[in-house]
Amino acid sequence: MSDEILIRKPLGGYLTIGGKRPAVVQTMCNTHTSDVEASVAQCLRLAEAGAELIRLTVPTRAEVQALAEIRTRLVAEGCNVPLVADVHFTSDIAIEAARVVEKVRINPGNFHPDFDKAKEQLARLVEVCRQHNTALRIGLNHGSLGKRITDLYGNTPVGMKEAAMEWLRMCRDLNFGQVVVSLKASNTLVMIEAYRLLAEAMKQEDFHFPLHLGVTEAGNGESGRIKSCVAISTLLEEGLGDTIRVSLTEDPAAELPVARYLSQRYSGTLPATPDPALAFGEYSAEQVRTMLDAACVYGKKLFDKEIDEVAPECPGQSEAFRAHLADELMQACRRRFYKSEYIACPGCGRTMYNLEKTFNEVQRRTAHLKGYVIAVMGCIVNGPGEMADADWGYVGEGNGKVSLYKGKTALRRHIPESEAIDLLLQLIEEDSKA
Ligand code: SF4
Incomplete structure (x- = not known):
């Protein structure tokens, strides 16, 4: 202890x-x-x-x-x-x-x-x-x-x-x-x-x-929440961990109910009723609680290869919800990738552009791509280092300009924000044909 x-x-x-x-x-x-x-x-x-x-x-x-x-x-x-x-x-x-x-x-x-x-x-x-x-x-x-x-x-x-x-x-x-x-x-x-x-x-x-x-640059939405929960719950289950930060590219207030859920679950104080603050986007608090429960039930087993598939219990939810949750769990535990992997920092006082909006746009425009690791980072000071093993990176420079990275190499610098996503897609496409 x-x-x-x-x-x-x-x-x-x-x-x-x-x-x-x-x-x-x-x-x-x-x-x-x-x-x-x-x-x-x-x-x-x-x-x-x-x-x-x-x-x-x-x-x-x-x-x-x-x-x-x-x-x-x-x-x-x-x-x-x-x-x-x-x-x-x-x-x-x-x-x-x-x-x-x-x-x-x-x-x-x-x-x-x-x-x-x-x-x-x-x-x-x-x-x-x-x-x-x-x-x-x-x-x-x-x-x-x-x-x-x-x-x-x-x-x-x-x-x-x-x-x-x-x-x-x-x-x-x-x-x-x-x-x-x-x-x-x-x-x-x-x-x-x-x-x-x-x-x-x-x-x-x-x-x-x-x-x-904490899982750094976990992203947003259900992917960011599930990715954080599978990893953090695995360690909490082993008796490791004394403070938690769930890092989301969203309003920081959205991180708190997820971290609180983990803290309560592993200290035996989790209320039976889902915290209303868990709700986000199209998902109700009850649906998010179902996702987090499944992340805690399956995370460690998937990481430790005790199981190879998941069958999350989703009472009252559609088959599409259950299948999507299963895909997200497998991807978060790096057992099967159904979409590109996204890395996005949560943003902080160093961020000089609308990170949340840009990250959503990058995800939307690259949704057809599979098998890449794509990073969207808030600043040029820490972003390139922190995006670790990303294949492609969109890094805000400030003053409306962006650098585009392939791995650790800046392929283009000082690109106006309005052109940066188009250029990123073009670079990925050219690279895939090379
Ligand atoms: S990469 Fe830069 S903007 Fe993003 S959280 Fe880290 S220091 Fe802040």
């Missing part, structure tokens, strides 16, 4: 992550953090919808300033939800953010490539965290592991585990225990294997850091 860590709440008291507590439900704002008004409004709405932790992106120093203002405004509104600063590239920004909010997420892959220098950066950050009672998430992602690790282990679950263990050992050496760790991937098999390997490695070194679970 993981150790409990206590995240201080801004108005007093603590949020516990780990131990025997049900998994903490969290989400992330998709506003621009520098837009204080919009970010405060979204945080209040997310807190109202049940978020126990809310993350905001902090790309530059300007956002640290905005974050401080958001923190003050939320306290004035009586909102007692701890905030997490999401910092990718600069340890200096992480250090500044650690003075402002209750938790900081860092991506070690983006710290200094030299191990000793990275250790110095972490030591300075930990010192500030200690002074301000701020917690830390070591947030590794498949796709942004850093050159040193990928040179040694490849872009693999083993590499993810090794990278996490390096950083956890550094935290232990610094005698700092306010740490949560995550190893996210959009490929569900990679994600599950990475967490299993990490759990085993932590056990061997007697580490008990709580785990933050």
Whole structure:
């Protein structure tokens, strides 16, 4: 069992992550953090919808300033939800953010490539965290592991585990225990294997850091929900996982009922009646609950190859619903692909275009394609790295421009948004004939 860590709440008291507590439900704002008004409004709405932790992106120093203002405004509104600063590239920004909010997420892959220098950066950050009672998430992602690790282990679950263990050992050496760790991937098999390997490695070194679970860039709709649920439920069933973020390319409030369902199901507190907030699009809450139940029943069995087919129970639903659910379950567990695989980040303060609308349009226009992995990413800073093993990528640059990728190579840059989907389809078609 993981150790409990206590995240201080801004108005007093603590949020516990780990131990025997049900998994903490969290989400992330998709506003621009520098837009204080919009970010405060979204945080209040997310807190109202049940978020126990809310993350905001902090790309530059300007956002640290905005974050401080958001923190003050939320306290004035009586909102007692701890905030997490999401910092990718600069340890200096992480250090500044650690003075402002209750938790900081860092991506070690983006710290200094030299191990000793990275250790110095972490030591300075930990010192500030200690002074301000701020917690830390070591947030590794498949796709942004850093050159040193990928040179040694490849872009693999083993590499993810090794990278996490390096950083956890550094935290232990610094005698700092306010740490949560995550190893996210959009490929569900990679994600599950990475967490299993990490759990085993932590056990061997007697580490008990709580785990933050998530399938990154899971997409949207029923596919995004089912993909997240099959993977997260597999780990929860094995007793792994202390906090959950279901990452959807939708309004972040839509993530919360799905994460809450998982937390309740695996803590034995799931109500018999479906949460009305589960409803989305054409699906009623009861239908979504049927999908999530099936994801939890079949996920682990499909991943572990205990079964080769599924026959989900769908009382009161049509045969078309049942068949579609079966297809989605098989695809989410990577056992059979009935359509292209879509990867889309949830968007955050770095996103400079209408990601949700574009992702829907890309899915609609590529629905006839099968067997590809197609990514739609919100920003040029993290998008290309995070889309991991996508065959094709649509990456927003900002200012109405888009880069189009084949694998890791940018085939076209600075394409106007209005032309980008047509060009993507043209490139895929030309490539298939080559
Ligand atoms: S890839 Fe998406 S979620 Fe990640 S930093 Fe960029 S816009 Fe935000």
